Amino acid sequence: MRIYFLMILLICSFPLLSQDCDYTLRGILTDFHDGTVLEGATIIVAGSERSFVTDSEGKFIIHHLCNETYSIQVSHPFCLTKGFRLSVTGDTFKTFKLEHHLEELNEITINGKVVSNQSKTLQENIINKEELERYSSRSLGDALANLSGVSSLNTGNTVIKPMINGLHSSRIVIINNGVRMEDQEWGAEHAPNVDVNSISKLTLIKGAGALQYSGDAIGGVIIAEASKVPFKDSIYGKTQLGVGSNGRGMFFNSELIKSYDTGWYTALQGSIKQFGDFETADYNLSNTGIYERNALLKFGLNTYDIGFEALYSFFKNEIGILKASHVGSAQDLLRAIESDQPLVINEFTYDIDAPKQDVTHHLARIKAYKRLGGLGKVKFQYDYQKNNRLEFDIRRGADRGKASLDLELDTHTLRLDLDAKTSNQSNLKVGFMGSYQKNFARNTGVRRLIPDYDKYDLGAYVIGDYQANEEWLFEIGARFDFTKMDVFKFYRTSFWESRNYNQQFSELVVEDFGSQILTNPKLDFNNGSGTLGIVNSFDEKHTLYFNYSLTSRIPNPSELFSEGLHHSASRIELGDLSFNSEIGHKLSFTLERKEDKFSYSINPFINNISDFILIEPVSTTSTIRGTFQVWEYRQTNAQLLGVDLNATYVFNEQMQFNHQLSIVKGQDKTQNEALINMPPVNTTNEIVYYNNKFNNLRLALQSEYVFRQNEFPNTNFEVYIPNTESYVEVDVSTPPPAYHLINFNSSIDFDFSERSILTLGFQVTNLLNVSYRNYLNRMRLFADDLGRNFLLNIKLKY
Amino acid sequence: MKNIFLLPAILFTLLLLGSCSNDDDTPELVNEEELITTLTVTLVPEGGGTSITLSTQDLDGDGPDEPIIYVSSNLSAGVTYNGSISLLDESSRPAEDITEEVEEEADEHQFFYTVGSGLDVTVNATNFDSDGNALGTEFSLVANGVSSGILTFTLRHEPNKPTDNLATAGGETDIEASFTISVE
Numbered sequence: 012m013r014i015y016f017l018m019i020l021l022i023c024s025f026p027l028l029s030q031d032c033d034y035t036l037r038g039i040l041t042d043f044h045d046g047t048v049l050e051g052a053t054i055i056v057a058g059s060e061r062s063f064v065t066d067s068e069g070k071f072i073i074h075h076l077c078n079e080t081y082s083i084q085v086s087h088p089f090c091l092t093k094g095f096r097l098s099v100t101g102d103t104f105k106t107f108k109l110e111h112h113l114e115e116l117n118e119i120t121i122n123g124k125v126v127s128n129q130s131k132t133l134q135e136n137i138i139n140k141e142e143l144e145r146y147s148s149r150s151l152g153d154a155l156a157n158l159s160g161v162s163s164l165n166t167g168n169t170v171i172k173p174m175i176n177g178l179h180s181s182r183i184v185i186i187n188n189g190v191r192m193e194d195q196e197w198g199a200e201h202a203p204n205v206d207v208n209s210i211s212k213l214t215l216i217k218g219a220g221a222l223q224y225s226g227d228a229i230g231g232v233i234i235a236e237a238s239k240v241p242f243k244d245s246i247y248g249k250t251q252l253g254v255g256s257n258g259r260g261m262f263f264n265s266e267l268i269k270s271y272d273t274g275w276y277t278a279l280q281g282s283i284k285q286f287g288d289f290e291t292a293d294y295n296l297s298n299t300g301i302y303e304r305n306a307l308l309k310f311g312l313n314t315y316d317i318g319f320e321a322l323y324s325f326f327k328n329e330i331g332i333l334k335a336s337h338v339g340s341a342q343d344l345l346r347a348i349e350s351d352q353p354l355v356i357n358e359f360t361y362d363i364d365a366p367k368q369d370v371t372h373h374l375a376r377i378k379a380y381k382r383l384g385g386l387g388k389v390k391f392q393y394d395y396q397k398n399n400r401l402e403f404d405i406r407r408g409a410d411r412g413k414a415s416l417d418l419e420l421d422t423h424t425l426r427l428d429l430d431a432k433t434s435n436q437s438n439l440k441v442g443f444m445g446s447y448q449k450n451f452a453r454n455t456g457v458r459r460l461i462p463d464y465d466k467y468d469l470g471a472y473v474i475g476d477y478q479a480n481e482e483w484l485f486e487i488g489a490r491f492d493f494t495k496m497d498v499f500k501f502y503r504t505s506f507w508e509s510r511n512y513n514q515q516f517s518e519l520v521v522e523d524f525g526s527q528i529l530t531n532p533k534l535d536f537n538n539g540s541g542t543l544g545i546v547n548s549f550d551e552k553h554t555l556y557f558n559y560s561l562t563s564r565i566p567n568p569s570e571l572f573s574e575g576l577h578h579s580a581s582r583i584e585l586g587d588l589s590f591n592s593e594i595g596h597k598l599s600f601t602l603e604r605k606e607d608k609f610s611y612s613i614n615p616f617i618n619n620i621s622d623f624i625l626i627e628p629v630s631t632t633s634t635i636r637g638t639f640q641v642w643e644y645r646q647t648n649a650q651l652l653g654v655d656l657n658a659t660y661v662f663n664e665q666m667q668f669n670h671q672l673s674i675v676k677g678q679d680k681t682q683n684e685a686l687i688n689m690p691p692v693n694t695t696n697e698i699v700y701y702n703n704k705f706n707n708l709r710l711a712l713q714s715e716y717v718f719r720q721n722e723f724p725n726t727n728f729e730v731y732i733p734n735t736e737s738y739v740e741v742d743v744s745t746p747p748p749a750y751h752l753i754n755f756n757s758s759i760d761f762d763f764s765e766r767s768i769l770t771l772g773f774q775v776t777n778l779l780n781v782s783y784r785n786y787l788n789r790m791r792l793f794a795d796d797l798g799r800n801f802l803l804n805i806k807l808k809y
Numbered sequence: 810m811k812n813i814f815l816l817p818a819i820l821f822t823l824l825l826l827g828s829c830s831n832d833d834d835t836p837e838l839v840n841e842e843e844l845i846t847t848l849t850v851t852l853v854p855e856g857g858g859t860s861i862t863l864s865t866q867d868l869d870g871d872g873p874d875e876p877i878i879y880v881s882s883n884l885s886a887g888v889t890y891n892g893s894i895s896l897l898d899e900s901s902r903p904a905e906d907i908t909e910e911v912e913e914e915a916d917e918h919q920f921f922y923t924v925g926s927g928l929d930v931t932v933n934a935t936n937f938d939s940d941g942n943a944l945g946t947e948f949s950l951v952a953n954g955v956s957s958g959i960l961t962f963t964l965r966h967e968p969n970k971p972t973d974n975l976a977t978a979g980g981e982t983d984i985e986a987s988f989t990i991s992v993e
Contacts, residue, residue: 339966339982346976354979355969405967405981407843408910456842463836499836505872524838526869526900576871583871635845635867635876637985733923733961733987734975 032077036097038105040069040085049087049109057082076103085109108384131476132486132544132558134601134612136160138213140238145756145774148253148262148284148802151205151213155233158215159671160614160655162690165788166200166579168289168797169301169330170368173203174787175217176616177651177675177689178230181567182593186224186234188322190376190394193422193448195461197567200579200789204326204372204398206305208251208264208282211238217616217655218542218560218597222472223428223442226490226540227564229595229620240268240276240313249808253772257800258300259359260286274318277310287361288331291795292782297357298334298364303327319379326372331363336793337405338581340637341730344792345741353794365403366579369414373397387431387439396422404578410456415578417453418461422446433475440474440488450568458575461568462500469493474542484546489539494565496534500572501527506585516588534571538563538592556601566590570624570644580789583632585643593646595620611658616651623649625679625686628726638730640741647681651689665702671695676722684724691720691746691786707760714753720746720786747791750783752776763807772804840901844870847897847904848986850962852890852950861890863960865986868900876986883991884930884952892932892948894920894962896984911964912936912946918983920945921963921975928958929992942971957991 040049048069055062056073058081063071076099085107086092093109136158146154152163152171164172164179172179180199185192187205194204214234221232248267255261266280284303289296304327311320335353338344347354376394383389402416428442448466452459474488499521507513507528519530544558573586599616629643653675660668672694677686697713723746729738755775763769780799784791850863861884867876884890896907911918915938922932922945930952934945968980 335979337981340985342985343982350977354977407914407966407983408907410842452836454837454839456839458839458841459836501836501838503869503872505869505874509873521835527838529835529838632871632873633875634871635848635865635984635986636871637982639871733925733959733963733985736925736959 032075032079034076034078034099035102036073036076036081036099036105037103038071038073038107040065040071040087040107040109042109052085052087052109055084055086057084083107131484132542132546132556133216133218133599134556134603134614136215136217138215140211143207143211143213144251144806145772146207147251147264147282147804148255148260149207151203151207151233151235154207154213155215157695159657159673159695160217160653160675161215162673162693162787164199164688165785165790166202167296167299167330167333167336167788167790169286169299170200170202172199172201173233174690175215175231175233176618176653176655177677177686178618181564181570182228182230184221184225184228184232186221186232186236187374188236188324188376189378189392190374190396191224191424193396193420194370194372194398195400195418195420197569200368201370201400202328202330204328204370205235206282206303206307206324206326208266209237209280209305209307209324210235212236217614218558218599222474222488222490222540222542223440226470226472226492226538227562229562229564229593229597229618237278237309240270240278242272242274242313243270244272245270247809249806251804251806253802253804255286255800255802257797258286258289259361260284260301274312274314275310276313278308280307281305285361288357288359290359290798292777292780292798293795294352294356295359296333296794297353297355297360298331298367300331300361300363302329302363316382317380319377322374322376324374326370326374328368328370329363330368330370332366332368332579333790333794334364334366336579336790337366340581340634341631341640341728341741342637342732344581344743345730345732345739348742348792365405365412367403369401369403371397371399387429390426390428390430390442392424392426392428394422394424396420398422402579404457414455415457416460417455419451419453420448421451422448436479437475437477440472442472444468444470458503459501460573460575460577462498462572464496464498464568466497467495482548484548486542486544486546488543489541492536492538492540492563494536494538496532496536498530498532498534498572500530500532502530502574504528506574512588532588536565536592538565552604552606554601554603554605556599556603558597558599560595560597560599562595562597564593564595566592566624573644576639580642581639582628583639583641584626585641587644587646590624590644590646591622593620593622593624607661609658609660611656613654613656615654618651620649620651622646623679625649627687627724628728631728631730640728640743647679649677649686650680651675651677651686665700667699667701669695669697669699679724685722687724687726687744688787689720689722691749692718707758709756709758711756712753713756714751716751717749717785719749743792746786747784750781750785752781752783753778758804763809767807767809770804770806770808772802772806774800774802774804776800776802841870841898843907844898844900845896845907845984846870846899848962848984849895849897850892850988851895852884852892854885855889855891858885858888863986863988863990865988866899870900878986878988880988880990883993884950886952886955886992888952890950890952891935892950894946894948896964908946912944915944916940916942916970917967919943919965919968919970919972919978920948921965921973921978922948923959923961923963923975925959925961927956928960928990929953929956930960930990932960938970940970943973952992955992957989959987960990961985961987 052065065071080098083095150171152173155161155173156163162174181197216232246269250265253262262284264282268278270276282305287300289299307324309322334355378392380390398420400418401414404415424446426444431439433439446468450464470492472490476486478484521531522529542560547555573584577584597618601614603612626642626644630641656672658670674692677689700710702708726744758772761769777799782795847866852861862881864879865876898905932950934943936947964984965980968978972978
């Protein structure tokens with residue numbers, strides 16, 4: 012660059028005497044982004060040492076120029092200095108544009124707010140980097156459960172599925188680094204395949220606020236993203252090491268980022284986590300260990316007007332499932348429930364045996380953007396995900412050690428988006444996406460739970476917002492999705508006939524194998540979704556949000572095609588081929604107060620869902636293995652009502668009090684009964700001491716109180732017990748009693764060297780070692796939840 | 810810049826075409842490998858006589874059809890029977906003998922016999938695993954007095970051995986078959 016300038020300088024410094032040099036250059040300097048004029052910029056004409064400063068209107072005048080090509084250097088305190096080449100032919104007028112936002116971008120990076128709001132009219136809940144780091148040894152679901160309105164549906168203590176306002180699985184969309192996760196999320200015992208250490212910010216939208224990603228998030232959207240890399244020559248990163256007493260495990264995480272002032276950057280992150288059997292207050296939870304490995308690599312160019320990024324991430328997680336939960340028939344289930352302690356308690360081990368899950372998720376993504384002056388930012392993205400889920404049951408003979416379930420899900424997605432600033436007050440986002448998904452179920456010697464299918468999606472959206480004045484903001488959006496599924500499914504002949512499918516769907520039959528029938532259902536869905544929102548900032552402290560969203564979700568493969576024994580639930584589950592899409596209407600209202608002393612938000616909501624798909628017990632069936640309860644999926648009209656409350660009171664610079672309360676009620680409006688697995692009322696209160704004069708010492712004492720769920724459908728049933736020759740009720744529905752947990756959290760910073768900070772963290776969860784069971788933990792029928800855990804964490808930031 | 814857009818677009822098209830080309834493949838039929846469809850108990854009277862057969866057959870596994878239960882004849886009071894249990898998977902052709910598999914993994918399996926009230930019989934396992942704990946695919950049944958009631962055979966996979974108590978044995982039930990029998 013310097014050589015280039017010097018050469019031009021040399022060329023231009025030859026005075027050409029024959030020329031008339033009395034022309035004038037008039038110019039105006041504006042911001043590339045929004046056209047505002049830039050005052051106080053310095054303009055230097057190379058070779059003449061003459062400099063000029065722009066006035067309050069961004070204008071400047073340079074006299075005595077020749078008919079010549081000049082090099083002009085423009086600099087401004089908030090912009091990157093830029094050189095221009097300019098031919099002067101007579102008196103000339105020229106507009107110069109500078110990237111005024113670079114400095115702002117840097118500022119934003121420092122504040123941790125790197126991405127603009129995903130939805131402008133839904134209050135967003137954000138978990139920042141510092142908070143996330145406290146969950147390094149745990150999971151995404153654990154971190155999210157810290158927000159009001161979010162609970163988790165657990166299978167043991169390592170499969171943590173986020174639940175937003177009472178909804179989970181296919182009704183929640185997770186966006187990981189801009190990619191919609193396709194990781195068999197339909198299963199209640201399938202945890203999200205996202206490493207909590209690979210992200211630096213989590214945004215929760217309790218509604219369909221992010222139409223650019225999906226229109227089917229009836230429960231809500233979770234956006235996980237990495238922090239943006241700054242525009243400067245730098246190399247930085249962090250390394251964390253933690254050990255936990257419960258499960259006697261450790262985790263290690265390290266990341267390194269190299270950035271250049273040209274906008275190029277590259278980042279590498281890896282983490283590993285291993286825990287053995289966890290324990291309750293009283294006993295060992297046999298076979299509940301976890302072994303997780305993750306890696307992420309990305310590089311790219313990030314400048315104001317163009318950029319691209321290539322990213323690859325790898326996630327592998329091996330999770331043991333409580334041995335005592337592996338039961339055969341309903342009689343086994345009864346024995347397990349009636350026993351106070353799990354029927355299998357072995358010595359502590361790090362080994363993970365069957366039953367277990369072994370999940371691998373690969374994610375590759377390329378994205379690029381270009382800012383077109385006057386039009387906006389055009390973005391392109393292609394991503395590929397490969398998810399392989401292995402589930403191991405206790406098997407016999409030659410099948411020992413072989414997975415019972417082996418699903419491979421490949422998803423390709425292409426997106427094209429345009430973010431346009433249509434005026435100073437309004438924005439418009441439009442986009443298209445297309446995706447292709449293939450599910451392949453390998454032959455494991457166990458009938459396929461999910462059939463082989465190909466799925467094609469086409470979607471388009473438009474979202475506009477209008478800032479009428481300082482007080483009012485309006486947002487409106489619409490999205491349309493077309494989905495086509497091409498499925499190959501084997502039905503048991505006895506089921507096919509008992510359901511009358513042989514009359515209804517006889518044209519789907521491809522081949523009859525006697526006891527099984529191969530069918531080829533082809534399903535089309537046309538789904539519309541939309542959102543309408545208003546924000547009123549009626550004074551400096553208070554904001555009102557109002558949002559209505561319409562969402563449509565196609566039935567997931569398990570709702571459509573389940574037909575047989577679901578081993579981990581020891582029940583027979585039956586889907587329905589004729590289901591149509593679920594339609595949700597959610598009205599949400601938030602009053603938010605933000606102030607130094609006292610801040611709060613109150614967020615009541617109502618979510619009416621028509622054709623809501625739920626599963627319920629309908630009968631029991633006898634097999635040679637004993638009795639099983641039969642659960643069938645059914646469509647009904649459901650209503651979820653609730654309120655989430657957050658409040659913070661700051662006593663002084665050091666002391667702060669946080670409060671959270673979540674209430675949700677779910678009703679099946681057709682049958683007039685409570686919905687199953689609704690989170691009980693829960694409240695969290697926390698007192699935090701923070702001293703920035705004493706090494707940023709932070710001490711927090713948290714109380715978590717979970718009430719008993721009093722509203723639940725009665726799904727108990729009776730089985731015949733040969734031992735006692737009597738029918739006994741199997742109580743699978745009564746929720747456990749309320750419980751109260753105390754947690755402690757502390758951290759302190761030390762200057763390790765000139766450029767690095769060492770943070771020591773110490774946490775205790777379930778400080779009082781309480782024995783309790785959680786209604787939303789599927790293992791609650793078999794064992795208590797976790798006992799006390801001490802966690803020590805060392806972090807070095809460099 | 811154009812190249813950035815072009816490359817993934819080409820990649821995507823290739824992948825799409827690649828995945829379409831094998832679309833005609835229909836998936837392979839899965840026969841449940843560990844399915845037990847049939848349990849047959851043969852009771853041979855000591856000192857000779859006609860054998861008695863008890864059987865239960867559930868060809869569609871956990872499908873909606875109920876098992877078919879068959880008892881060949883009544884037992885005779887005062888007679889001791891040598892019992893043996895055979896397990897078959899008749900959903901595959903030819904039918905697969907599962908008894909062998911269970912006997913090979915004797916230390917992980919056990920049959921339990923539950924004698925219902927009213928029925929006056931005594932049942933004891935006569936074959937054992939390598940640790941000397943009961944396996945029970947072979948047993949002796951003494952028909953004590955004239956009576957009738959329910960006799961249940963339960964096969965547990967991975968019970969806490971040694972045990973004779975079904976209620977605390979743990980493990981997973983592979984078979985639970987009840988027969989109404991009479992001793993005359």
